[in-house]
Amino acid sequence: MMSSSSSVLLCLVFFLFLSISPSTARTPGKPFRPRALVLPVTKDPSTSQYLTTIRQRTPLRPVKLTVDVGGKALWVACDRGEYISSTYRPALCGSPQCRLAKSKTCDNCWDGPRPGCNNNTCSNVVYNTVEKAAQIGELATDVLALQSTDGSNPGRLVRVPNFLFSCGSLFLGRIWPKERKGLLDLVEPRPHSPHS
Template sequence: MASSIQILLLSSLLFISLSNAQTSFRPKALVLPVSKDPSTLQYLTKINQRTPLVPVSLVVDIGGQFLWVDCENNYVSSSYRPARCGSAQCSLARASGCGDCYNGPKPGCNNNTCGVSPDNSITRTATGGEIAEDVVSVASTDGSNPGRAVTVSRFIFSCAPTFLLEGLASGVMGMAGLGRTRIGFPSQFASAFSFNRKFAICLTSSTSANGVIFFGNGPYNLLPNIDASQSLTYTPLFINPVSTASAYSQGEPSAEYFIGVKSIKIGDTVVQLNTSLLSINKEGYGGTKISSVNPYTVMETSIYKAVTEAFISQAAARNITRVASVAPFDVCFSSENVGSTRVGPSVPYIYLVLQSESVAWTMTGSNSMVYVNDNVLCLGLVDGGSNPRTSIVIGGHQIEDNLLQFDLATSRLGFSSTLLGRQTTCANFNFTSSP
């Protein structure tokens, strides 16, 4: 039997869905561009928000809880509505407390409103912020091109003060949270337009061309006429029972996406490591998550040492010479004996073995190695210390030119491994509108 709270939330969602999508055109999917900022290595997207609409640049956080934007600096909108205490919006946002603001009323500062903790997950800083609704407009898609813009008239988000932008790329106004919450992007878009609660992300390694995020079902077509959704292998997503955000309430689960890595192989060799670190314990420590805010994969010290030693040994067997470290990387090589292949530098492959030996996420040279100059390339892994919150954080470089589909309803991840082997990249979505 569903509890009365769940029924209230579902009816609230339905109410918000109906009021959100007042349009006869019902998109099957939505699309957003994603660029890579060369100076910070952050992944950025743009939405249109407010009345009149304003382009808003945001850092993409795959595991972020919700949309937050700076409301302190020139937030002007005739359609801004603060969420009143006790409202369905506060309930959906799991907002705690009820506050007054004596410098208002203005966006981010109103009496009798509920608040959450917007989180800059790059700097690990969180603060208090008012929950509100405003208009959000994004492009629909048929999977091949962007189509007409569609509007969610009451998109729930959090205001934040300007200081929370510190550490984010120039020109950014907030962060786009794609995490597993009722007010994350995937749930709100699915609710507004009645499509499946899923999204797919394809980050590009290029700093001059856009990658792509899809909300809703495929196809996910990339030039030259390749439906990347056909390349997916599936593995379960796990919920960490303890929040991994910078600030959270007791009993709140993590909004981030965890997968069940069982072992790691370098080439044919199984890396010897403490496998208990690969599970999430009851305090919420351990496990493997996917992150777009870490530029490179971060591993707990003992895992990092075991993986890098196995990689160095196999590279040496190929006459690949180790050279001095280049920060932030410890393990670097001369490019002299490293051949070039369609899937990146010719180095030993790294396999993350998932629910069975036959299901593995393959990291070829394009995702494992980073060229720091013409003569040196480094293994793009970073030592995360001896007691990190999460044992393995799969970072941005390791997911570039991979299609990842997060299905929140069935709690599974579809992953392609590198698309370079299929002779396409994440920069190959055709962002010119269809005729």
């Protein structure tokens, strides 16, 4: 049986997902509109942290995340070799993605190009409120997919092709449960940047 806090988290994720992006998957002929989306949330007994797994990138792969109800946006680890995707696109300075994230900071990275390290890209502060740590992270878009449901049975994956997120580093998750690769924050329905 699901705990009440897990149910609340599932509802928050559902509304977060709907408020950020259209939740339609394109199929030949007609668009698919899911009735609901499912994001399984569990609690790690050793750390008391909430955990989930999303599917992201091309090709899609599972990304294990710590769930935080006190943070600002989705960020995932983009350390060298950690993030591989053919559909990763950095948010270029002045782009609509930067405006959506309220980022007014343009950065260059001399160790790239690679996910998380590109020139002329906007950035924001990536927070780990669990460990009270922060760093500057590159804004980017990529494919995100969640499982749909009719309320009783699992349905097809719903893909959002240009989902906005931030790149962080694994050092921000030193005390996370093993194999966590980022943080899913549920407070604000869009990315946040303190550079306003």
